[in-house]
Amino acid sequence: MISSKINLHEKFSKFTNHWSPRVIAEMNDYHFKIAKIKGEFVWHNHKDTDETFIVFEGEMILKFKDKQVKLSEGEMFVVPKGVEHKPCAKKECKILVVEPRGVINTGDAGGKFTMTEDIWI
């Protein structure tokens, strides 16, 4: 047994960057990542996978081409594969993201927000 428990509050206290997800756990070939978000991300999609957002603290908006969804603490949303979306937050929001290992945060969109490697915390 090499596993140990993971405290989300403690993990969130370890970084301040926005839009810079940190990997906190691995389950099979899936990653649990936490992120602090503020402002507007880029429009993008993930062609091969769904992506789950869970709000840990604060409020975020998931924009889609045909609607937008406000998510508050204790709310989650599964973005289906291939669906264009744009995460946004007026104030800093802390989120948990669950998706397969290796998914690029900006999909094929690229740009300054793109994480080129996993950062474990």
Add this chain to the structure above:
Amino acid sequence: MISSKINLHEKFSKFTNHWSPRVIAEMNDYHFKIAKIKGEFVWHNHKDTDETFIVFEGEMILKFKDKQVKLSEGEMFVVPKGVEHKPCAKKECKILVVEPRGVINTGDAGGKFTMTEDIWI
């Protein structure tokens, strides 16, 4: 877009049974399930998959053959595949479980707690 947001508080308000997980979301071939737990579950393992526990409210104990781990609100644990474990809670505890679709809650152990089908809520 058929997806809509999922409110965990609201989902937890819809059932009272202990040790009776409800599916609230699907991401690829994985399920997000919520459960209210109290007392002692059975020793079991999942031969083919890791299993993730996240405490939403309250406190649980994950017993392993060589140790036990107390998890409070905002804490999570990934139980590696094949590792015997026994979830317990002195008082009612609300948890989120993430694992592949079709995983049997009691592994091969069987018994009264075994869920024979997925219950969506």
